[in-house]
Amino acid sequence: MMRSLWISKTGLETQQASMDVISNNLANVQTNGFKRGRAVFQDLMYQTLRQPGAQVGDANQLPTGLQLGTGSRVAATQRLQSQGNLNNTGAEMDVAIQGRGYFQVDLPDGTQAYTRDGGLSLDQNGQLTTVGGYVIQPPINVPDNAMSLTIGKDGTVSVTQPGNTGVNVQIGQLQLATFINPAGLQSVGENLYLQTDSSGPANLLQPGVDGAGSIMQNYVETSNVNVAEELVNMITAQRAYEMNSKAVKTSDEMLARLTQL
Structure with a gap:
């Protein structure tokens, strides 16, 4: 199975979580004392195929390594404590x-x-x-x-x-x-x-x-949710979701082409 399919899957999951947080913020825009949330992401483990600084020949070292990432995940949902109006x-x-x-x-x-x-x-x-x-x-x-x-x-x-x-x-x-x-x-x-x-x-x-x-x-x-900022965040999350969906589709097409050989 192509690695890119699984990597794109994690991207879809993280952007869905981001949309969930944004939707909750907007749903509570009129909730007294509500503090808006923010999804915090981190990258997953890497597969190291070549270590940075690895020895090549008798006197040369590689200036960079070869590491392949495995995607991202939601690390936390952080409450922002700024004062509401x-x-x-x-x-x-x-x-x-x-x-x-x-x-x-x-x-x-x-x-x-x-x-x-x-x-x-x-x-x-x-x-x-x-x-x-x-x-x-x-x-x-x-x-x-x-x-x-x-x-x-x-x-x-x-x-x-x-x-x-x-x-x-x-x-x-x-x-x-x-x-x-x-x-x-x-x-x-x-x-x-x-x-x-x-x-x-x-x-x-x-x-x-x-x-x-x-x-x-x-x-x-009142809530400290900034509607304009949340709408911008929503557009960003939507576009990131679409790009990951496109990566899934492209990987699937490449896999289909491979099976036809």
Whole structure:
């Protein structure tokens, strides 16, 4: 079987994976706090037919070798952590993180998860939760009679209550989790990430302290997907796929010609 058929097959697979990543980015262009992905490729092993620097005759060495590649593969899908745009919603429970950090929530099994989605709401107990119903940690309970809610850049959560108009009463403090390698977090859907050995442990900080981002009330962070850039990447992947398809077709024609001899 011709080597080029298998090499082209790996090229088709890698470009298909690239299209999958691009499609996922475009599908989440309006997802709050979404971080776009990028497929990272690497070449496969080489068959060395002649070593570089091999001795030829008594006094000569080959300046270059003879190595035949075997294709490419997807090495990783990397999350790009650039800041998304801040969209002013006017909703008092919408908050955006400007800078580094994630909100921490508890999953039903007790596992800690992390999110950049600051579209918050209240549950039946008056606790601040994500749109998926996960309680923000540490829990913050908003009184039933709260007239207004104020969230400062430092994460301080305050309310005004009847009889105390103009007086803000602090009821809690938002915290942000930072990671030494946020690209190493594991995506699990619902705008949530899990800590991994690659990400390192979560470091809970007050917003604005030790490199943690600040909190912007009345805003949500939008996706950091650049539609124009993704469309260019899509065209590039499509053309690369077509070229590999052409290589498969050409190799097949050469093989067919060989069998007719």
